[in-house]
Amino acid sequence: MSYRTPSHRAAAVNETRNALLASRCAILTTHLNADGDGAGSQAAIASWLRANGTEAWIINPTAFPDGLRFLVERNEWxxxxGSRRARELCETADLAVVLDTGEVPRIGRVHEMIRDVSTVVIDHHPVGDHAIGGVSLRDTTACATGELVYDVILAANGPWTDQVAQGIYVGILTDTGGFRFENATAGCHRVVAEVIERGVEPEAMHERIYGSSPLRRYQVLRFALESLEHDSDSGVSWMVIPRERxxxxxxxxxxxxxxxxIPRSISGTEVGLLFRSTTGGDVKISFRSNGLVDVNALARRFNGGGHVKASGAMVPGPMERAMGEVLEATRAAVAKVRVKGAGR
Ligand SMILES: [Mn+2]
Structure with missing residues (x-):
């Protein structure tokens, strides 16, 4: 069996392809702190649009990750x-493509810049309260935004540059946790097989993504591990990284x-948390669930969001207060689903 775009999304795929191909100059953006899926989808769409003769520019609300720059065909894209060039491009662009999020707050200051430009959203997150309008290819059954990007480029019959194939591969690789999570379906693996046939070298991609960590990652991790806590009664584990560290x-x-x-992977854990203080004094929280608790719903209570098993939020400091509130809500969320499970 080869991959086929699921029929329920075919109409949205075609509409999205048409909007993209009609553009002469497009701005590509993604959520704050781009990940492999956001950046990979941007790199793929940029390469494909450029091969079609459309100008494509990547403008993100936060700096493009250094470790993912290799995905983008030309650094100048x-x-x-904050640059004048970015403002000028947003004024001349005829299309804004929002990838891997569909929420206004998630694209930060870019939202203001693309306000008057028609918009296409390509995303696999649940729709929240601040949805971005325009043409929309949103499907939570897609393993990654990269899968939806594959659908669009498939519907256009390519062209398949190396950067198209690599961007899609890295998007799927990282959003499935290296093909480990529930979203690593047969369909997802079919897309992966096809981008490998179009030139991706899996070992080289894994090396770039997982085998090239800067030393500082482990220097911070050493301190973070000292803060590791596991509450076996509530099934919650967490780590804390202060900004100074x-x-x-x-x-x-x-x-x-x-x-x-790391906290999520401890035996007996339902929800793993990472607390990190930020320069502005707020506390960034990452939530990871082993499946019982919907951490998208949990993070939304703190004005955040994401997926059922992986989400994030930012709450006001100080750390002690933020931790107290979030841990209490998390323990309650675990207790609630456990009671429900016991009643079955
Ligand atoms: Mn994603």
Missing amino acids: IVPV YEEFGATAEDLEGIVD
Whole structure:
């Protein structure tokens, strides 16, 4: 069996393809602190649009991750959000493509810049309260935004550049936790097989994504591990990283990717949390669930969101207060589903 775009999304795929192909100059953006899926989808769409003769520019609300720059065919296509060039491009663009989120607050200051531009959203997150309008290809059954990007480029019959194939591969690789999560379905693996046939070298991609960590990641991790707590009664585990610690080593949000999987992976854990204080004094929380608790709903109570098993939120400091509130809500959320489960 080869991959076929699921029929329930075919109409949205075609509409999205048409909107993209009609553009002469497009701005591509994604959520704050772009991950492999956001950045990979941007890299793929940029390469494909450029191969079709459309100008495509990447303008993100936060800096494009250094470790993912290799995905973008030309470095000049990435334009810093605060630059005059970014403002000028947003004025001349005829299309804004929002990838891997569909929520206004998640694209930060870029929202203001693309306000008057027609918009296409390509995303696999649940729709929240601040949905971005325009043409929309949203499907929570897609394993990654990269899968939806594959659908669009398939519907256009390519062209398949190396960067198209690699961007899609890295999006799926990272959003499935290296093909481990529930979303790593047969369909997802079919897309992956097809991008490998179109030139992706899996070992090289894994090396770039998982085998090239800067030392500072582990220097911060050493301190984070000392804060590791596991509450066996409530099934909640967590770690804390104070701002001073990662600033000391020059670590960025990008360097801390995936660290929350450590508390989540402790036996007896339903929800793993990572608390990190930020420069502004707020506390960033990453939530990871082993499936029982909907951490998207949990994070939304703190004005955040994401997926059922992986989400994030930002709450006001100080750390002690933020931890107290979030841990209490998390324990209650676990207790609630456990009671429900016991009653079955
Ligand atoms: Mn994603």
